[in-house]
Amino acid sequence: MSVRNRVVPLFKKSDKTKVENYRPVSILAVFSKIFELVVYDQVESYLKEHTLLYNFQSGFRTGFSTDTCLIHLSDFIRFQMDSGNIVGMILLDLQKAFDTVDHVILILKFEAIGLRPLVLWFKSYLCDRQQLVDVSSTHSSFS
Numbered sequence: 001m002s003v004r005n006r007v008v009p010l011f012k013k014s015d016k017t018k019v020e021n022y023r024p025v026s027i028l029a030v031f032s033k034i035f036e037l038v039v040y041d042q043v044e045s046y047l048k049e050h051t052l053l054y055n056f057q058s059g060f061r062t063g064f065s066t067d068t069c070l071i072h073l074s075d076f077i078r079f080q081m082d083s084g085n086i087v088g089m090i091l092l093d094l095q096k097a098f099d100t101v102d103h104v105i106l107i108l109k110f111e112a113i114g115l116r117p118l119v120l121w122f123k124s125y126l127c128d129r130q131q132l133v134d135v136s137s138t139h140s141s142f143s
Helices: 030-049 066-082 103-112 116-126
Strands: 003-011 022-027 129-135
Touching: 022 129, 030 116, 103 116
Parallel strands: 003 129
Antiparallel strands: 003 022
C-alpha cells in the first residue's frame, strides 16, 4: 500500500509567477512528524556514537550552521596561509540536492553503516508514495 500525502507550494523568493520560486512542503500527520523526530534522534545518536559523520558536517545538526561551517573554513584558510601554504578552493552549489540522491544507493549505505533495522522505514519514505498538490484549496489528483 502506498503512502499518500498533500503537498503545498511555499513561496521562496522573487517572481511569484515562476514555479521554480516555490518549495514543495509535505503536510503530514502529527504522529508521522513525531515519529520522524524520534527516528532522527536515534539515527543522529547512532552516527555520533560510531563516529560516522565528518566532524564539521553542518547540515541538519544541532549546534552547527552555515556560520559555524564558514568560521571553521576561514580559520583553516588563515592557518594554512600563516604556515606558508597555498590554499585553493572549489565551491559547488547543488540545487535540489535531495532530488539528485539515488535512493537505491542511499538504502545500501544505510545497510552498510548498520542501520538495517530502519531500512524498511526509510524505503517507505522514499518509494511507492502518492501525493496531491494543494494550491489555495484546489487539488490535483493523486499521482
